Amino acid sequence: MKIKTLSRPVDEYTRERSQDLQVVFHNFDPSLRPMEKAVEYKRALTAAKLEKIFARPFVGAMDGHRDGVSCMAKNPNYLKGIFSASMDGDIRLWDISSRRTVCQFPGHQGAVRGLTVSTDGNVLVSCGTDCTVRLWKVPRPTLEDSSVSSENFIEPAAEYVWKNAFWAVDHQFEGELFATAGAQLEIWNHNRASPVQSFQWGTDSVISVRFNPGEPDILATSASDRSITIYDLRMSSAARRIIMMTKTNSIAWNPMEPMNLTAANEDGSCYSFDGRKMDEAKCVHKDHVSAVMDIDFSPTGREFVTGSYDRSVRIFPYNGGHSREIYHTKRMQRVFCVKYSCDATYVLSGSDDTNLRLWKAKASEQLGVILPREQKKHEYNEAVKNRYKHLPEVKRIVRHRHLPKPIYKALGIIRTVNDSKRRKEDRRRAHSAPGTIVTKPLRQRRIIKEVE
């Protein structure tokens, strides 16, 4: 005879150690919990609200420059170090954790326009409007940096004078070369006083240059003739060039997708391109209301940060049309440079108000050591919020951002203008023979042509 009994073996509920968590037995039969969906929806709502409550992105400002910050460079080998240069020729190394200047690199006579660090973090390269390229030896990070605030100055290791003023500089990833942008694109070696290679296509000056982190011999430049060009150093020749309607201020390669790059354009949008097919942007990232001055990809390749002339910093998803986040403060002026930290946790912005600002990449992220259970809770909240983000209540809370008045108004104007344009287009199409009026898709609209 079979007798059904309740059994509870001792092994199942006995802890091995006193620190172990007590095993809790659940019955996961959904019929026992008819309200689970409602419960999760409520949790999503709560999570969205909590995210808003905890959204405190601004960590701190670093002041010390006496002029607007023109460019920054992050040390690829050392998280806490960030270099910044200002329009008066001042270059500083900052310790991010203490937000103090570690040392200064005096020497430039005019504005410093370009700053970059070699991949091993030993050599800092700077260039500027005084037609010089300077190489500096980066001091080794020691523990004293954070405690002692002694202002030490560093002499340049090398100084190369050249024919024209420079606009930008970027270092090859894991290599000896760096590229400067000026009247033309020039490739330098650390140990040579003159460039080893020089490229010119057209007569306009090059305003930004960026090496591909995945493919160290490929680099992209943008020039003042509104073009974006891809060069290959091995073939010592350009590969592609497109002309856009407006100038591109800065370029960033996606570190996780070496064929893709995103261009920060003067028209307030960013354009993501596939390096193999430049006649059409892969994605247009709109939100800024003024020229985008600088762009930097997150090392995860999933996001990028932009700084704009409209006094705001925005974070975009790499494949999304609109920004995920906007950062602004009352005192932050035109943003000239932005950087994503090497661990994808922080964002730095340098602006006209002589300050560097440190932001969290995720506004409501909890900093510091997080216990595993806490981590799980955060993950669950995030997942639940992500799941219900399309429902109106959650969506409203998640999407809401407070905008500064000028940006808000400008957005309104832009919207009006776009609406009227669209109306006009529609009417024109309606009143002309079918097929005569062809509208280009948004992704091609701002691209004039691809030059052979």
Added chain:
Amino acid sequence: MVGEKRRSTSKNLAKNKKRKGPHLPNSILKTIANEKRPLNSDEEDDEIDSDDANVDLYEYEEGVPEEESRKNNRYDPVVNYDYELPEDFEDENVESDDDDEGGNSDNEEGEGDVVRHTRMLQAVTGMPSAAFDGESKRKPVLFTEAYPESEFNPTRDVLEGKGLLTIDDFMAPIEGKPGFNDLQKRISRMQKDTQAVVHAPLPKPERERLERKAVKGLVDKEFNKWVHMVKRNREAPTVYFNQNVSLGYSTVGAIASEFQPRTDFEKKMASVLNDNELGEAHDEDGAKLLELNEVSVEDHIKYRDHIAKMRSLLFRHELKSKRIKKIKSKTYHRLKGKDLKKSAMGALMDPEMAKEEAMKQEARRVEERMTLKHKNTGKWAKRMISRGLNVKYDGTRAAISEQLQINATLSRKMNSTNDGSSSDESDDEEELNDGSDQDTPSKLIAKAREKTLKTVEDDEVPNSGLLSLPFMARAMKKKNEEAIEEAKRALEEYEEWENSGGEENSKKTADVSGRRVFGATAKVEAPKESRKDSDNFYDNSDSDNDMEGIENNDLRAVRDTASPVRNTGAITETEFDDDIENPASKTTFDVALFASGSWKKMKGCQNAETKKKTKKHVPYSKSQDKKESRDEESEDSESEAEQMVDGILTSASKETYEIPSQAELIQRAFAGDDVVDEFEKEKQEVLNQEVPEPEKPVLVPGWGQWTNIQKKRGLPSWMVREHEDAKKKRTLDLKTRKDARLRHVIISEKVDKKAEKLHTTTLPFPYTSKEVFEHSMRMPIGPEFNPATIVGSLNRPEVVKKAGVIIKPLKFEEANPNEKVDDEHPRSNQKQNPKKGGKTGKGQRKGKSKQKTKA
């Protein structure tokens, strides 16, 4: 070079196409030629040559009218090239700038000249005209002239015509001279060997363009090799960036070896540790160590004093314990032991002691409650408080507060104990009350009997200890038997009492005795057998009757009626129930229903026939409940019940019972409820709720009723109008409703605002269908609803990273052939698979599957 070749081929194509074209007048042709040139020259000036001009323009087979061609005499008649190039020699024309620049050529002569020319050739050579056709047709020449003809600008005729010098002209004079043959051979070789001709370099922009084209292809190839990695990354549900974290130093030794002293203290320590002198002293003999190890006199004295103090304390303690040990008085030790036990430890050790202690405590509490000794009621305390000394002196205040404390503790505990005792008492009281409520002697007797039974049952042989020994067990058994005997006797006695006391009690005793095996009496035996018969009968009837619905109902009814009887009959129910198909619980449930008087409710479900019959039995059940006196003995009632049961069954089988039709049944079942009417009413209600009827306009009492005129006028016209409008609107609304024409349907058009919140107005972006979107939220992901093993994977974010870990850019890896087949290079992978994937079974399997798909 590649590009050049391509150009040459394109030129060929152009030449082939030349034959066709619109017949345009020559003037237009000229303008075309003029316009084309600047366009080309705009981009590359060097490129333009006669040949290009040829390419760009149309060729006309028809002749141009002479009068037109000679209109302004600018273009001289020119015989077309008679110099024919070999097939692979065309490119030479690209470089032959010098010739073309100087040469004026045109095809203005047109077809007429050509025809004449061929005729002349034919006449001279005597060959058929077909031989010269090709020559005549391949002339696509249009030359424009920048300058008028002069000796500095000779016509093409002069340059290329009959007066043109060839190598042969130069060679003719030296024919036959030594070395002529050699020279001729070399010249012919030179003419043949076109490959050795070095071409002039391409113009720079052209060259760069070609270069860029090549580079573009290479760069694309370079980018393409990343595709599989990018694809994998993008498709992965989670990307991990926290994997390759170097933790730095893993051992204490490694950390220590890297240690650098920073603070003053650390530096001091380091200076001592790394002192060479000290090291040497250690290494040698330690004699020098003494010199280094100086201790101050004060420190030494301090240390010595401390040691002496500790030692003296220890000594005193020893002395004391010795003295105590020496005391021989037993009373002293007993008292000491008691003291020890009195302490909490002692109380814990001994339950007796604890009890005693508790008693004492209780007494103290009671005393406290009675006297309130510690609640400032004492003489001393009163005096202190009245004189205000407790405020003045700290000691007094402390003493008083201490007293209050004692009071508080005592009273608090007192409450808790009081609760316990009171509840116990109440329990007892309840029990007593229970007894007194049913004060009947029968109850008391029953109770007594139960208790005896319990004692009898409880006697169990212990498994272990002294009592488990065989002789003890035997003794126990004997004792038990005696006890049982006694109990039996007692029970019998009870029975007698009952019988004498009241007939109503007899049943119960019988019942009990019937249930117990040991109490099986002759009285019970007889009905048991008869019951079994009836059981068999039940069985048969059940198996025979396959008609379920009604018949079953009947049977159940029968059983229900039988069950009380069974109770009275004192039959072991289990036996009975096993025979019946229904489980025991059900029957008992039915019994319970019956007993509680809910029988009437069940009546509705049963047929009229059974109702009639069961009604007979109702009084019995009721009588049982109310414990009314019965006129019959238990035995009699039993037998009667049995008969009745039989009677019912027999009657059921005997009577001609017609099974009603389905419709009839339904009609009967739903007799009295008008569903259609109800639904209509309901619908009307819903309509009224959703589209409410407009309120009738009412005048406020006292308003507009002052005079007769006002009264006569009644409601103001605007009110009436509004009301009418509202009515009309309502009817319109009702008509436009979705369920306006559906009589049997209510479609609610009420918008639920709370439900609105849970819907999206449009389908969100990544989803393509509503179902997919809804499915995405179907299963919960929380830890309460899922096992812990999968909660992590359900909630994992897209990007897992760790603050403080530097993320390096993507490193290139070759595509793993064992992984999924890449979309980009499926063919190459197929080739690789048998080679690389041969090691693992997975790859092989994949290869096989591919072959299958091919087949």
